[in-house]
Amino acid sequence: MTDTVKVINKLGVHARPAAMLVQRASKFSSKIEIEYDGTKINAKSIMGVMMLAAACGSELKIIADGDDALESIEGIKALIASKFDEE
Amino acid sequence: MIFSEGSTVNPAAESEKGSHEFSGIAASPGIAIGKAHIYSSTDYWIEERDIAPGEIDAEKARFAAAVEKVIHDIKELKYKIQTRVGEKHAKIFEPHIMLLQDPELIKETNDLIETGKSAEFAFFRTTRKIIKAYKHANDDYLRERIADIQDILRRVYAKLVGKEYMHLASVEEPVIVIASNLTPSDTSNMHAGKIKAFVTDFGGITSHVTILARALQIPAVVGTKNASKTVRSGDIVIVDGENGMVYINPTVNTIEKFRKEQKQILINRQALADLKELPAVTTDGVRIGLYANIEFFEEVSAVLENGAEGVGLYRSEFLYLLSDKAPEEDEQFTAYFKVAEKLAPDPVVIRTFDLGGDKISHIIPTEPEQNPYLGWRAIRLSLSLRELFKVQLRAIVRASSLRNVKILFPMISSVDELDEALAVLDEAKKEIKSEGHDFNEDIPVGIMIEVPSAVMIAEHLAKKVDFFSIGTNDLIQYSVAVDRANDRIANLFDPFHPGIIKLIAMTVEAAHNAGIPVAVCGEMGGNPSAAILFTGLGIDELSMIPAYIPPIKRIIRLIRKEYAREIAEKVLKLETGTQVRELIAREIEKLNLTSL
Numbered sequence: 001m002t003d004t005v006k007v008i009n010k011l012g013v014h015a016r017p018a019a020m021l022v023q024r025a026s027k028f029s030s031k032i033e034i035e036y037d038g039t040k041i042n043a044k045s046i047m048g049v050m051m052l053a054a055a056c057g058s059e060l061k062i063i064a065d066g067d068d069a070l071e072s073i074e075g076i077k078a079l080i081a082s083k084f085d086e087e
Numbered sequence: 088m089i090f091s092e093g094s095t096v097n098p099a100a101e102s103e104k105g106s107h108e109f110s111g112i113a114a115s116p117g118i119a120i121g122k123a124h125i126y127s128s129t130d131y132w133i134e135e136r137d138i139a140p141g142e143i144d145a146e147k148a149r150f151a152a153a154v155e156k157v158i159h160d161i162k163e164l165k166y167k168i169q170t171r172v173g174e175k176h177a178k179i180f181e182p183h184i185m186l187l188q189d190p191e192l193i194k195e196t197n198d199l200i201e202t203g204k205s206a207e208f209a210f211f212r213t214t215r216k217i218i219k220a221y222k223h224a225n226d227d228y229l230r231e232r233i234a235d236i237q238d239i240l241r242r243v244y245a246k247l248v249g250k251e252y253m254h255l256a257s258v259e260e261p262v263i264v265i266a267s268n269l270t271p272s273d274t275s276n277m278h279a280g281k282i283k284a285f286v287t288d289f290g291g292i293t294s295h296v297t298i299l300a301r302a303l304q305i306p307a308v309v310g311t312k313n314a315s316k317t318v319r320s321g322d323i324v325i326v327d328g329e330n331g332m333v334y335i336n337p338t339v340n341t342i343e344k345f346r347k348e349q350k351q352i353l354i355n356r357q358a359l360a361d362l363k364e365l366p367a368v369t370t371d372g373v374r375i376g377l378y379a380n381i382e383f384f385e386e387v388s389a390v391l392e393n394g395a396e397g398v399g400l401y402r403s404e405f406l407y408l409l410s411d412k413a414p415e416e417d418e419q420f421t422a423y424f425k426v427a428e429k430l431a432p433d434p435v436v437i438r439t440f441d442l443g444g445d446k447i448s449h450i451i452p453t454e455p456e457q458n459p460y461l462g463w464r465a466i467r468l469s470l471s472l473r474e475l476f477k478v479q480l481r482a483i484v485r486a487s488s489l490r491n492v493k494i495l496f497p498m499i500s501s502v503d504e505l506d507e508a509l510a511v512l513d514e515a516k517k518e519i520k521s522e523g524h525d526f527n528e529d530i531p532v533g534i535m536i537e538v539p540s541a542v543m544i545a546e547h548l549a550k551k552v553d554f555f556s557i558g559t560n561d562l563i564q565y566s567v568a569v570d571r572a573n574d575r576i577a578n579l580f581d582p583f584h585p586g587i588i589k590l591i592a593m594t595v596e597a598a599h600n601a602g603i604p605v606a607v608c609g610e611m612g613g614n615p616s617a618a619i620l621f622t623g624l625g626i627d628e629l630s631m632i633p634a635y636i637p638p639i640k641r642i643i644r645l646i647r648k649e650y651a652r653e654i655a656e657k658v659l660k661l662e663t664g665t666q667v668r669e670l671i672a673r674e675i676e677k678l679n680l681t682s683l
Contacts, residue, residue, distance in 0.1 A: 015232075019185060045191035046182070047217055050232070085412075 001069040004061050005076070009083035012055035017084035022046045024079050030066025032076070043076065106336045109311040111286070113331035114297040116634055117306030118349045119284035120342060123322040123335075124262035125315060126273070133211035133244060137203050147197050150206035153246035157239065158187050168299075182235050187243075192217070207247045214240045234270045263324045267315045269296045284308075284326035286333050288315050298383060308333050359637030363394035367640040369622065373648035376628035377636050378436075380608060384422065387429050389633035394640070397433035399630025400495070400556070400608040401426060403440050403479065413450045413475060419482035427489045434491050436533065436556070436630075437483050439476065439508075441465045441497040460570060465498035470507050480515035487527035494530060495556055500538040502547050509551065535608075537561035542590045545597030555598045556630070559609030563587055582611050583667040588620065588658055595625045606630055616671045618642050623655025645678060 007013055013021065025032045025043035032043040036058055041048030043062070054060060060080070064072045138146055161183050169177035186192065192213060199209035214236050221233050264285040266273070273296075282305060290296055290309035300307040306328030318324065318335055325334040325345045334341055367375045378399030379390040390398060406414040406422060414422075427435045442451055443464025451472070456462040469476040486492050496508050512532065519526050536542060537558035549555065559582060564571050566586055569579045581587070591607070598605040606628035611617045613631030618639045621629060629639060654674055661667050 015182075019181070022185065042191050045189050046185045047189050048191055051217075051220055 001065070001073060002061060002063045003073050003077065004059050005080050007054050007056055007058045007060060007080060009080075010056055012058065013049065013052060015050060018046060018049040018052075020084055021049050021076065021079060024075055025072065028064075028066070028068045028072035028075065030064045030069045030072045032065075032072050033063045035061040035063060106334075106338060107317075108335065108337075109286075109308075109314045109317075109333040111308040111311035111314070111331050111333065112290075112297075113328055114290070114309045115300040115305060115307040115328050117284070117304070117328045118345055118352060119263055119306045119326045119328070120345055120349065121261055121263045121283045121324060123265050123318050123320055123324045125318060125320045126264045126266040126269070133207050135208050136205040138200075138205050140203065143201055143203070146200050146206050149247065150196060150200065150210065150243075151193075153206070153243050154187055154193070156246050157242045158184060160242065161187070161239075182232060183239055186232075186236060187239055207244055210243055210247075211240060234268065238270050238273075263326055265315050265318050265324070284324075284328065286311055286314050286318075286324070286326055288312055298385060301386075301389075355638065359641060362637055362640050362644070363392075365394075365640070365644070367643040369643055369646055369648040369651070371647045371649055373622070375622060375626070375643050376604075376606070377640055377643075378434075378606070378608075378628055378630040379633040379636065380612075380630050381426070381633070384425050384429075386633065387426055390430065393633040393636040395433075395633055395636050397430055397491070398426065398435040399606055399612075399628060401435055401437045403437055404442055407440055407442055407450055413478070416478050416482045416485075419479055420485050423483055423486035423492065424489070427486050427492050431489050431491045434493055436493045436495050437486075438495040438497055438535070439466070439469055439479055439483075443468045460564065466496050466504055466508055467498070469496075470504065470511070473511060477511055477515050480512050481519060484512075484515050484519045484526050484530060485524055487530040488525040490527050492527070492530060493533060493554070495533045495535060497535045497558070498537055498561065499534040499548065500540045502544060502551070505534060505548060505551055533606075535561075536594050536605075537565065537609075539566050539590060542594050542597075545594050546600065549598050549601035549603055552603065554604050554606065555594060556606040556608045557591060557594055557626075559587070559591075559607060559611035562590060562609070566590060581664040582614065582617065583664040583671075585659075585661055585663065585667060588624075588655075588667065591621075591626070592624050592655075592659060599625065604628060613639060615639060615642050616668070616675065619646060619651050619671060619674065620655055620658060622646065622648060623651035623653070623658075625652075 009017065011017075022044055033040050034043045034049070034052065035041075036052050036054050039052065040063075041052060043049065052060075062073050062076055064070075066072070161180050165177045165180040165184075168180070195213045195216075196206070196209045199212055200206055204212070218233050218236055221236070261281050261283050263283050266285065266287050268287055268289045269285065284306040285300065286307070287296065287309045288311055297307065297309055306326050308326055308328060308331050311333060314333060314335075323336050323342070325332075325337055325342065327333070327345070334345075337345075367377045369375070376396055376399075377394075378397050379386070379393065379395035380400040380402070381387065381390060381398055382402040382405050401423075403419075403423075406419055423435075423437055441464070443462065444459050451468065463471070469479075480494070483492060483494055494512065496505070499505050499508070509532065516526070516528070516530075520528075531553040533554035533556055534541070534548060534552050535558045536545065536548075536555050538561070541548060542562075545555070560571065563569070563580055563582055563584070567579055567581065567584055569576050571580060595605050604627035605625075606612075607617075607621055607626050608630035610631075612621075612629040613635030615638060618629065619642065622643060631639065654671065658667050658670060661670065
């Protein structure tokens with residue numbers, strides 16, 4: 001199951017949002033990956049998510065595989081849409 | 088104390104071999120003399136070691152156990168820091184824990200172990216790969232994380248080889264640590280007994296390591312730019328945390344000089360400690376209030392230890408400079424309340440955010456300005472970002488339920504400005520009232536006198552507020568027209584310029600005519616020579632770095648108000664700053680106060 005989402009908070013997925021994203025992703029049992037700019041990383045890995053360095057306006061592709069794949073994608077999309085509580 | 092940043096390596100005038108000095112930022116006071124211990128957290132190399140196929144599972148289990156133990160250790164360390172210096176600093180360790188729980192990091196290491204490599208080497212190789220990637224990252228935050236990764240690498244390695252973590256606590260003899268940079272984990276492991284002082288190439292007055300050093304009372308000089316590359320382990324080093332200087336292989340004479348100074352500091356500290364419970368009263372019975380300038384909750388213990396009567400200046404900027412979004416009302420309320428509660432019933436003067444100028448917060452949409460010190464800063468910025476300003480005022484008003492909180496507006500230059508600020512405060516009070524919170528309806532409000540125009544209209548301003556606080560740094564900057572940050576004209580920045588003394592005298596007169604007290608809360612507040620002058624001019628309160636309080640108290644307890652007034656009168660007739668300084672120096676000598 002895949003979906004795309006656009007990063008809309010001004011500072012992009014910097015450290016704090018990365019940590020929030022990993023925490024959110026880790027709640028789901030599905031395998032979740034994020035693809036951006038030709039790189040695919042494990043959404044449950046802080047190293048990976050930080051390395052994406054996705055700036056504001058980036059299109060992220062979320063790929064989830066597992067029992068709660070749909071919920072996990074919705075959960076991550078909601079977090080990104082909330083601008084990580086930044087603005 | 089010198090806060091100016093420098094990068095100079097000066098061959099010492101005395102021509103002893105290898106003798107030189109560095110200047111940096113005086114980060115934590117005190118003087119230390121000892122052997123240098125070059126501490127490097129970057130060059131860490133673990134040799135490749137192969138294991139037998141039968142050992143793979145055991146090796147993976149060994150790795151898992153080591154990671155588990157390190158997570159436990161870091162959680163413990165986090166708790167220790169939290170109880171010692173507060174939650175904010177403890178949060179520094181969160182990335183460490185997340186990294187240690189990172190499934191990719193664990194998986195990659197286990198994959199390497201499966202190819203027949205030792206756990207130590209596998210983990211080293213994996214972390215090395217991330218460090219390499221982060222080094223090239225176009226993001227300061229990621230580059231900073233390198234130190235965290237190195238920290239966990241060292242910790243995991245130590246567990247795997249069954250040793251104590253090679254942190255600074257394992258240093259055997261007392262040394263002076265010289266490092267390019269230190270992680271908070273490094274600093275929190277420093278014990279005053281073994282680590283006499285530290286010197287780093289990077290860091291500023293507000294960096295985490297600096298704050299921790301002050302909390303742990305270890306002398307430190309930071310921002311020396313390249314000391315760690317020049318100094319060798321075993322070199323004899325003097326760290327002068329009072330003046331931000333580091334002397335490498337100094338001459339016997341220099342060592343002698345600093346030994347004496349060190350001894351004097353100890354003697355003074357002891358003598359001063361005895362004054363803690365006594366008030367700052369002149370011999371003819373005039374009392375001067377001595378208060379502390381602080382920025383963080385962690386400094387409250389220093390306020391109490393040094394016998395301050397409260398906080399005369401609580402800088403609230405840190406809330407805006409340290410977080411990545413505008414601080415919310417509750418967060419601010421908690422910060423203010425915590426300080427006020429700990430010090431109650433002693434007063435705590437909270438200055439509303441003094442941003443702009445050199446204190447740029449990325450929360451504020453600033454554009455580069457030609458003359459930032461004459462630009463959009465302090466109260467001007469607050470009044471044009473009214474919502475942000477009101478959030479802060481609401482938080483302060485709520486904290487006033489403790490009845491010891493006061494508000495201070497920075498850089499007021501006109502009555503209109505003050506009226507506008509008071510109107511926002513009024514709105515905040517009304518809101519808090521309608522929400523049913525308890526607060527102090529008559530919360531005392533003061534203004535910073537730091538612009539000459541404010542001095543000229545002080546009689547009008549005084550009618551509208553409860554107290555004045557003179558910010559000498561800015562008052563000097565704006566009166567003498569000297570940009571504080573400009574080295575080329577630094578010699579013109581003269582606290583004893585007769586013009587400045589006159590402005591202070593005028594401020595005191597206007598305030599006292601209106602029946603309100605005046606404080607001095609700038610750097611001059613902690614200057615012993617100035618203390619005599621201020622007493623003579625009729626200043627009611629002085630606020631300064633907590634450590635400066637005992638020596639200032641000692642001076643005040645040794646002089647007569649009437650005598651100080653005579654000096655002030657003489658000073659007001661002088662023509663130059665040099666004459667002013669010379670006159671005060673002569674009087675100090677007469678009083679036998681030179682050891683201060």
